[in-house]
Amino acid sequence: MATENTNNYKxxxxxxTREELxxxxxxxxxxxxxxxxxxxxxxxxxxxxxxxxxxxxxxxGIHFQPQEMALLWKKPELLQDYxxxxxxxxxxxxxxEDREQIKKYPLLELWLRFLLRKKEQFKKVCEEHRPVSxxxxxxxxxxxxxxxxxxxxxxxxHYIDHPFLGLELCDGCSVQCxxxxxxxxxxxxxxxxxxxxxxxxxxxxxxxxxxxxxATGHALLYYATEPFDNPHYIDYMRDFENITGCTVCxxxxxxxxxxxxxxxxxxxxxxxxxxxxxxVLSTKMLHKIHDQHTPDELRDCSLLMQMKDSEREKVSGGxxxxxxxxxRQRDSTNYMQEVIPQGSIACVTGFYVxxxxxxxxxxxxxxxSDKWPYGYRVFDEAQFESAADFKQVLLxxxxxxxxxxxxxxxxxxLRDDLIFKPLDNGxxxxxxxQIHHFQNKSVFQALRDLLASSTVSFQEASDVLVDTYGQSxxxxxxxxxxxxxxxxxxxxxxxxxxxQEAGA
Amino acid sequence: xxxxxxxxxAKKVVEDEELKKxxxxxxxxxxxxxxxxxxxxxxxxxxxxxxEVSKEAQSSGELNEDDLEQVAGGVVAAGxxxxxGVVAAGAAVTQTTTSSGW
Numbered sequence: 001m002a003t004e005n006t007n008n009y010k011x012x013x014x015x016x017t018r019e020e021l022x023x024x025x026x027x028x029x030x031x032x033x034x035x036x037x038x039x040x041x042x043x044x045x046x047x048x049x050x051x052x053x054x055x056x057x058x059x060x061g062i063h064f065q066p067q068e069m070a071l072l073w074k075k076p077e078l079l080q081d082y083x084x085x086x087x088x089x090x091x092x093x094x095x096x097e098d099r100e101q102i103k104k105y106p107l108l109e110l111w112l113r114f115l116l117r118k119k120e121q122f123k124k125v126c127e128e129h130r131p132v133s134x135x136x137x138x139x140x141x142x143x144x145x146x147x148x149x150x151x152x153x154x155x156x157x158h159y160i161d162h163p164f165l166g167l168e169l170c171d172g173c174s175v176q177c178x179x180x181x182x183x184x185x186x187x188x189x190x191x192x193x194x195x196x197x198x199x200x201x202x203x204x205x206x207x208x209x210x211x212x213x214x215a216t217g218h219a220l221l222y223y224a225t226e227p228f229d230n231p232h233y234i235d236y237m238r239d240f241e242n243i244t245g246c247t248v249c250x251x252x253x254x255x256x257x258x259x260x261x262x263x264x265x266x267x268x269x270x271x272x273x274x275x276x277x278x279x280v281l282s283t284k285m286l287h288k289i290h291d292q293h294t295p296d297e298l299r300d301c302s303l304l305m306q307m308k309d310s311e312r313e314k315v316s317g318g319x320x321x322x323x324x325x326x327x328r329q330r331d332s333t334n335y336m337q338e339v340i341p342q343g344s345i346a347c348v349t350g351f352y353v354x355x356x357x358x359x360x361x362x363x364x365x366x367x368x369s370d371k372w373p374y375g376y377r378v379f380d381e382a383q384f385e386s387a388a389d390f391k392q393v394l395l396x397x398x399x400x401x402x403x404x405x406x407x408x409x410x411x412x413x414l415r416d417d418l419i420f421k422p423l424d425n426g427x428x429x430x431x432x433x434q435i436h437h438f439q440n441k442s443v444f445q446a447l448r449d450l451l452a453s454s455t456v457s458f459q460e461a462s463d464v465l466v467d468t469y470g471q472s473x474x475x476x477x478x479x480x481x482x483x484x485x486x487x488x489x490x491x492x493x494x495x496x497x498x499x500q501e502a503g504a
Numbered sequence: 505x506x507x508x509x510x511x512x513x514a515k516k517v518v519e520d521e522e523l524k525k526x527x528x529x530x531x532x533x534x535x536x537x538x539x540x541x542x543x544x545x546x547x548x549x550x551x552x553x554x555x556e557v558s559k560e561a562q563s564s565g566e567l568n569e570d571d572l573e574q575v576a577g578g579v580v581a582a583g584x585x586x587x588x589g590v591v592a593a594g595a596a597v598t599q600t601t602t603s604s605g606w
Contacts, residue, residue: 151565405533429563436563443561466524472514473524474554477532478561486563 134212148487154433165219181345182224193232202387217246344375408459
């Protein structure tokens with residue numbers, strides 16, 4: 001199949017001239033140096049960049065004068081407001097005074113324009129260009145999980161694009177990052193390309209048969225693994241692209257292996273894709289990256305500062321959760337205290353498959369907690385033996401976990417992150433990041449009493465509300481369906497209930 | 505045709521066991537069938553009326569988009585961090601694996 005690039009990122013870079021892009025790549029590098037080197041950060045914040053640091057800037061390809069970015073340390077609050085307002089309002093709503101101030105710093109203004117365009121385009125991609133699976137059951141399940149993530153993670157969900165598949169090509173990870181939210185175990189084995197190329201291709205083809213090409217292409221070839229660990233990672237990416245027509249992204253923490261990074265850049269740059277993303281684990285590593293690659297070479301790659309003194313917040317999951325108390329101790333007497341900002345490192349909403357161990361998990365991102373320490377909820381798990389078996393197992397998981405409509409036997413219970421708050425006029429459901437009101441309708445008052453008093457099946461809930469509470473059949477159906485469609489109901493226990501029902 | 509007619513039909517369904525059985529047999533997802541059943545019983549309702557009832561039976565969220573952004577953005581306050589693209593802690597903690605969908 002011919003390679004089909006959506007080139008959404010190209011729409012970002014096409015808005016700038018070659019000269020502007022060169023300046024943008026230098027501004028980007030300046031900010032990476034700021035973010036990743038505490039000494040430089042301190043100097044910039046104080047507006048006192050040393051001559052040694054000035055030389056370093058030249059050495060790593062930054063040829064503008066730091067004064068061109070001086071607003072960063074002169075009026076940081078202005079920039080903060082400008083970016084916040086740019087997200088919330090239209091550019092014309094930004095106070096003219098702020099715009100005038102920024103105009104005095106053309107390089108900074110150019111950078112902000114690039115940054116905002118990139119964010120805007122990514123938002124658009126998430127909102128408008130999410131592929132649709134040809135499997136209707138999976139598609140409606142995915143939609144419910146995205147709604148549940150919006151409810152559970154609030155604004156953090158806006159940065160998750162919910163790929164359908166995560167296919168791991170290794171068992172374990174050689175890097176062992178200190179913050180790993182997935183607590184990846186040490187590298188055990190890799191999927192040998194010479195022996196497994198056709199197995200891999202058959203697995204991808206199985207997914208295409210079930211979900212369609214574009215939906216399958218909305219995938220990752222790593223999850224709790226390091227791409228570099230599989231020496232044929234790029235060959236696998238090519239095979240994947242050949243079958244689906246889609247290019248997958250890559251994040252790597254092996255950033256100082258020049259051959260590896262050059263190979264990834266050679267793969268992505270001609271396709272105008274913003275990858276690889278580099279996880280920078282130390283300041284020393286950052287300096288080496290800057291020494292090995294020009295600003296232009298890394299123009300489209302995000303460098304994620306993962307050093308311990310970085311300003312980037314880490315999700316309190318996996319290895320960090322082992323060392324910290326659970327953030328989930330929510331005070332049930334105070335609504336706003338219950339809203340604890342915290343995201344998830346997870347992104348796959350669908351099938352998380354390890355091709356070495358031959359196991360499959362059905363997962364979706366959630367609030368990181370003792371119960372779900374890796375920031376994803378596991379709905380079902382299975383093993384498979386071969387590509388043919390894989391397809392069968394996947395279809396069975398869809399059958400057991402993804403009903404088109406709420407089945408009669410489904411336990412009528414709330415998602416496990418929700419706190420139920422009975423009120424005089426109905427009830428509220430409080431997630432870690434959001435509050436949902438079910439108020440001022442008699443059906444909500446009846447539902448409140450039902451939720452407070454007993455555990456029933458979906459069908460029993462409907463019958464009790466109509467027959468015992470005398471509610472309108474249509475309103476009851478609409479309210480219960482809304483609770484299902486919006487992802488408020490627990491679906492983790494669905495396969496158990498399915499088996500019980502099938503055995504009954 | 506009105507939501508009021510549908511409400512009157514719903515009341516009759518609650519009171520009349522036979523009609524309730526018929527409505528359940530038609531199925532709640534079958535809007536055309538329910539409209540026909542309502543008409544058979546003298547209630548002039550439309551599919552739009554059912555859609556209206558569905559909308560009314562939905563919850564509302566307390567935190568709007570801006571509020572949500574504020575919650576997520578309230579952690580990193582430095583201007584340089586903002587300019588570097590880490591304005592929201594939400595973005596900061598999730599960008600590692602999340603922006604794969606370009």
